[in-house]
Amino acid sequence: MKIDGGLGGPLAEVPERAAELEAAGYDGMFTFEGPHDPFFPLLLAAEHTERVELVTAIAVAFARNPMLLANIGYDLHEASAGRFVLGLGSQIKPHIEKRFSMPWSHPAPRMRELILAIRAIWDCWQQGTKLDFRGDFYTHTLMTPFFDPGPNPHGIPKIALAGVGPAMTKVAGEVADWFLVHPFSTERYLREHTLPALEEGLAAAGRTRSDLVVSWPLFVVTGSDEAEMAAAEQATKQQMAFYGSTPAYRPVLEAHGWGDLQHELNRMSKEGRWEEMADVVDDEVLRTFAVVGEPDQIADLVRERYGDLVDRISPNAPYRPVDEAWIEMLGSLQEAAP
Numbered sequence: 262m263k264i265d266g267g268l269g270g271p272l273a274e275v276p277e278r279a280a281e282l283e284a285a286g287y288d289g290m291f292t293f294e295g296p297h298d299p300f301f302p303l304l305l306a307a308e309h310t311e312r313v314e315l316v317t318a319i320a321v322a323f324a325r326n327p328m329l330l331a332n333i334g335y336d337l338h339e340a341s342a343g344r345f346v347l348g349l350g351s352q353i354k355p356h357i358e359k360r361f362s363m364p365w366s367h368p369a370p371r372m373r374e375l376i377l378a379i380r381a382i383w384d385c386w387q388q389g390t391k392l393d394f395r396g397d398f399y400t401h402t403l404m405t406p407f408f409d410p411g412p413n414p415h416g417i418p419k420i421a422l423a424g425v426g427p428a429m430t431k432v433a434g435e436v437a438d439w440f441l442v443h444p445f446s447t448e449r450y451l452r453e454h455t456l457p458a459l460e461e462g463l464a465a466a467g468r469t470r471s472d473l474v475v476s477w478p479l480f481v482v483t484g485s486d487e488a489e490m491a492a493a494e495q496a497t498k499q500q501m502a503f504y505g506s507t508p509a510y511r512p513v514l515e516a517h518g519w520g521d522l523q524h525e526l527n528r529m530s531k532e533g534r535w536e537e538m539a540d541v542v543d544d545e546v547l548r549t550f551a552v553v554g555e556p557d558q559i560a561d562l563v564r565e566r567y568g569d570l571v572d573r574i575s576p577n578a579p580y581r582p583v584d585e586a587w588i589e590m591l592g593s594l595q596e597a598a599p
Contacts, residue, residue, distance in 0.1 A: 262563075263573035264594050265289035265316065265476070268302050279306035282313070285588050286595070289314035291348075291478065291575050294321045300333055307341035315341050318441055318478065318575070319350030319423045323371070324361040327378035327399050334418045335383065335410060343415030348441055349376070350423035353509050369428035371398045376420055376436045383417045386410055421476070425510060427458040434462020434473060442477035444577050445504035447549050448566050450516045456570070477567065478575040480551035483559055483590075495539060497551055500577075502538035506530040517549060560593030 266287040268279060279302075282290055290306055290313050292299040299317040306315055315337070322330065334347040351357075351372055357365045374396040381394040385404050392404040421439030424430040425446070433440040440459060442451065463469060482497050484490035504510055506526035514523045522541065529538050547553065552562045563574065574594070 262568070262571070262594055262596075263288040264591055265291050265314075265318075265478075265573060265575035267478075267575065267577075268292050268306060269295070269297070272297070272301060272305065275302045275305040276309040279309045279313075283310045286591055287313060288573065288595070289316055289346075289575075291316050291318040293318055294324075294350075294352075300337065303337055303345065304340055307337065307344070312344075314344050314346055316346040316421060316439075317348040318421065318476075319348045321352045321356075321361070322349040322375055323351060323357045323363055323365065323368070327375050327394075328382060328401060330375075331379045331382040331386075332410075334379070334420075335386065335413055338415055338418040339413050341415075346419045346421050346439060347379075348421035348423065348439070350441070351429060353507065366398075369426075369432050372422065372429060373432045373436055374398050376422065376432075379420065380417075380436075387412050387417055421474075424455075424458075426512065427454065430455055430458035431462035431465070434459040434464075434468070435466045436462075437473070439474040439476055442475065442571065443504075443510070444478045444480060445501065445510050445550065446477070446513055447517065448570070449549075450513050451567075451570050453516065454512070474573065475571045476573045476575065477571045478577045479563070479567070481559060481576040482547070482551050482553040483556050485556065494547065494553070497577075498539040498542040498547055499536075501547070501550055502526055502542050503530075503535070505542070506538065519546065522546070556590045557593075559590050560596075563594060 264287055266282040268275065268282065268290040269292065270278065279290060292302050299320045303315040303317065330347065334345065337345040351368045354365045357363050378394050378396065378399045378401055382392065382401060384390050385392040386409055392401055394401040419438035421441050422433040422437035423441035423443060424433050425443045442455065459473065463473060480497050482493045484493050505514060505523055508527065511520060511523040514520055525541055526538055552559055554562050
């Protein structure tokens with residue numbers, strides 16, 4: 262099982278943190294679209310690392326267009342000597358329309374077409390084929406020599422797609438190289454909803470499960486003493502409450518009979534009661550969504566619950582994951598067979 266680490270924070274801290282994570286033994290580094298751009302840190306990380314894979318997990322696809330994403334992905338793949346993975350997600354309608362001022366419609370078909378358009382652009386650059394992509398949402402038919410970077414010496418990047426609902430998950434199985442499980446998920450939801458949708462998409466493309474990497478930024482709650490454990494639990498509950506307030510993620514809670522919790526969290530978020538929301542996430546919910554235990558217990562817990570489900574995990578942990586106990590745990594996780 263491969264283990265990825267988060268690469269967040271100010272740009273000035275990225276070089277040191279990237280080198281630190283690689284030295285600690287991580288297999289990959291993830292950025293996300295939050296208060297900072299997800300691409301810039303990976304360019305810096307490419308300059309200060311040698312072996313780790315560099316992944317956007319995620320960049321918001323619908324805030325951009327296929328040509329822009331193709332260009333950024335192609336350049337980062339070359340800059341990293343073939344280590345870049347273009348990880349995309351849809352975000353939700355209010356953010357696309359009100360934060361990015363971009364159009365929103367039919368997210369799953371649009372995402373499928375966006376990825377196919379990116380691949381058509383890359384094929385034009387890499388193989389010299391004529392660019393003639395015509396879809397319902399995107400059209401790309403013009404590529405002059407001035408804008409053609411030519412073949413990438415490291416080939417083309419892999420594409421990862423995040424999903425929660427069955428429609429987007431099916432798209433990932435059909436057209437992506439990786440599937441990014443949303444942090445707000447559970448073992449039951451993966452087994453009963455996510456994997457069947459992935460298999461449906463894979464079958465539509467004539468592929469099998471071995472053709473797809475499944476990665477999960479898994480909630481992990483641990484600590485070296487009671488104070489650290491309590492702080493980790495509270496921070497994780499806060500993050501889970503934020504996700505749980507989003508209507509798009511209600512099906513995950515409903516799979517466990519907790520649909521009313523989503524309604525309560527959503528109401529509290531609209532009232533601006535963000536800090537209080539963590540208090541309504543009880544320990545049963547926490548332990549269903551997160552792996553909770555002492556550092557030397559985590560590897561066995563992950564192996565037992567998810568060893569046959571995922572190929573790599575990114576511990577979603579509210580603390581600095583490079584101390585001695587964490588590095589020892591990292592080695593144990595990497596020994597766990599998927």
